[in-house]
Amino acid sequence: MSARRHQSDEVPKVIKLKIIMDKTRDRVIFAESDHEFIDTLFSFLTLPLGTILRLLDKDMVQLGSISRVYASVYSIDPKFMHTSHCKSMLLMPRNTSETHCGKLKLNVDHSENAGKLFCCSNYQCRKLVSFLQNMRCCGCGNLMVRSTRLFEEEEKGSCGEESAVEVFLKGGAASFMITDDFQVMPASTASYVELFEKLEVSHRNEIEAVTMEVGIKEVLQLLKFSLLSTTPLTNMVLSSKENWVRDTSKFKDGPTAKSDKKGIPQNINSMSMKLIVSKSKKKVLYAEAGVELVDLLFSFLAFPLGAVVKLLGCNSKLDCIDNLYKGADDLSSRNYFKSEECKNRLLSPKLYPHFGYNSHILQLEEETPKCRLDRENLALPLLQQSDKAARNVAVILDPKSPTGETVNGEGYLRGPATFMIMDNLLVSPFSPTSSIALLKQLKVPTSDVEERNVIVGKDEALNLLKASLISKTVLNDVFNRREPSPEIMLKV
Numbered sequence: 001m002s003a004r005r006h007q008s009d010e011v012p013k014v015i016k017l018k019i020i021m022d023k024t025r026d027r028v029i030f031a032e033s034d035h036e037f038i039d040t041l042f043s044f045l046t047l048p049l050g051t052i053l054r055l056l057d058k059d060m061v062q063l064g065s066i067s068r069v070y071a072s073v074y075s076i077d078p079k080f081m082h083t084s085h086c087k088s089m090l091l092m093p094r095n096t097s098e099t100h101c102g103k104l105k106l107n108v109d110h111s112e113n114a115g116k117l118f119c120c121s122n123y124q125c126r127k128l129v130s131f132l133q134n135m136r137c138c139g140c141g142n143l144m145v146r147s148t149r150l151f152e153e154e155e156k157g158s159c160g161e162e163s164a165v166e167v168f169l170k171g172g173a174a175s176f177m178i179t180d181d182f183q184v185m186p187a188s189t190a191s192y193v194e195l196f197e198k199l200e201v202s203h204r205n206e207i208e209a210v211t212m213e214v215g216i217k218e219v220l221q222l223l224k225f226s227l228l229s230t231t232p233l234t235n236m237v238l239s240s241k242e243n244w245v246r247d248t249s250k251f252k253d254g255p256t257a258k259s260d261k262k263g264i265p266q267n268i269n270s271m272s273m274k275l276i277v278s279k280s281k282k283k284v285l286y287a288e289a290g291v292e293l294v295d296l297l298f299s300f301l302a303f304p305l306g307a308v309v310k311l312l313g314c315n316s317k318l319d320c321i322d323n324l325y326k327g328a329d330d331l332s333s334r335n336y337f338k339s340e341e342c343k344n345r346l347l348s349p350k351l352y353p354h355f356g357y358n359s360h361i362l363q364l365e366e367e368t369p370k371c372r373l374d375r376e377n378l379a380l381p382l383l384q385q386s387d388k389a390a391r392n393v394a395v396i397l398d399p400k401s402p403t404g405e406t407v408n409g410e411g412y413l414r415g416p417a418t419f420m421i422m423d424n425l426l427v428s429p430f431s432p433t434s435s436i437a438l439l440k441q442l443k444v445p446t447s448d449v450e451e452r453n454v455i456v457g458k459d460e461a462l463n464l465l466k467a468s469l470i471s472k473t474v475l476n477d478v479f480n481r482r483e484p485s486p487e488i489m490l491k492v
């Protein structure tokens with residue numbers, strides 16, 4: 001008996017998916033599922049870009065140029081960072097919804113440290129916590145090694161049954177349809193009739209319903225395909241390796257060209273960058289920039305995917321992700337979501353505490369570092385019994401701060417320093433030797449080289465973010481003037 005139970009525990013978790021295939025054209029028309037599968041898809045929106053790149057592993061190079069940013073963080077000398085923790089923050093960013101995602105039947109980012117915080121071994125400092133192990137406590141100097149958990153709010157109206165775990169959506173019998181390009185909608189006759197019309201599916205097509213068991217491997221595939229293809233469900237079903245990679249050269253939007261006009265008012269939050277241009281080729285070869293700009297590029301890794309879509313006005317050009325976001329937005333929070341707060345976790349995901357910094361040009365909202373400690377910690381001698389409201393509120397140390405501050409200050413990088421940014425966003429410390437070698441490699445004589453100053457304000461920052469996801473030639477796409485007349489890439 002116990003042996004059998006043990007065996008069943010080891011059965012990998014799967015979600016059954018009914019899939020309507022168009023056999024004639026070998027493609028998925030839509031899939032039908034319940035809230036568990038939709039919760040898993042929606043959880044993609046909470047994942048920071050750095051997490052996604054880590055999960056994509058070898059396939060990440062296909063995702064625009066952001067993979068080069070990730071590689072740059074990986075290989076940068078820690079001496080350029082404020083603390084030794086900065087690199088791991090960016091390479092393994094935390095997810096504000098990680099405790100929620102931990103409850104998913106299929107959680108793509110299962111991490112051991114999810115929801116964990118570390119406290120000082122000294123009870124006097126018990127309110128100070130860090131989300132990275134072995135940080136030094138600014139109160140007493142001990143290492144923060146004692147693991148604790150965020151106190152989870154009691155779910156309102158929770159039935160307490162383990163069988164129906166609700167994460168973002170309400171449990172229950174609601175059935176959903178997911179199109180091949182990740183449009184999500186409540187299942188209805190009208191929806192599929194409309195879809196059949198749109199896809200020109202008629203009686204001539206051979207329709208087949210198949211049932212598929214989706215496990216964590218398939219969900220990882222779906223994450224990858226949803227970023228790199230426009231038909232992730234078909235890709236998953238056919239598991240075909242051909243013809244699914246998105247053509248990343250299709251960077252249709254006109255680039256933004258902010259020229260180096262002297263008259264541009266210097267926005268407080270804007271920063272500048274020197275573009276090194278080949279006059280004859282009319283091409284940006286690379287850029288020279290200080291810590292502010294590189295901090296901006298690096299900080300993209302901490303951005304949750306849903307926040308990126310929101311910043312880019314649902315026009316990130318990652319079509320399936322844009323669709324997924326719109327699907328979550330269109331579902332009524334009263335009927336389908338557990339709460340308005342759950343919907344907001346997907347549509348306006350915040351940065352994990354301390355992943356932002358004061359001068360950040362995009363000012364993405366950060367989760368308030370007001371987590372409550374778990375019962376184990378509450379059982380410790382309460383030093384401030386009188387202050388009931390504040391007694392179990394933890395204060396999180398900023399891992400970016402060399403002095404263990406608890407309020408945000410500067411970014412990840414320590415200035416002053418000059419960096420070289422390649423067209424594909426590979427960042428390295430500037431060195432004249434490597435610059436000369438590069439020009440030689442590109443066969444550009446120094447007489448052909450021109451330096452151009454560009455101002456990077458909010459629009460340019462958004463364009464850099466957008467281009468980093470879909471283009472391999474980001475600097476040229478965002479800053480190089482093109483014929484006929486330059487268009488604004490984003491209308492924000």
Ligand SMILES: [Zn+2]
Nearest residue numbers: 120125137140
């Ligand atoms: Zn301490």
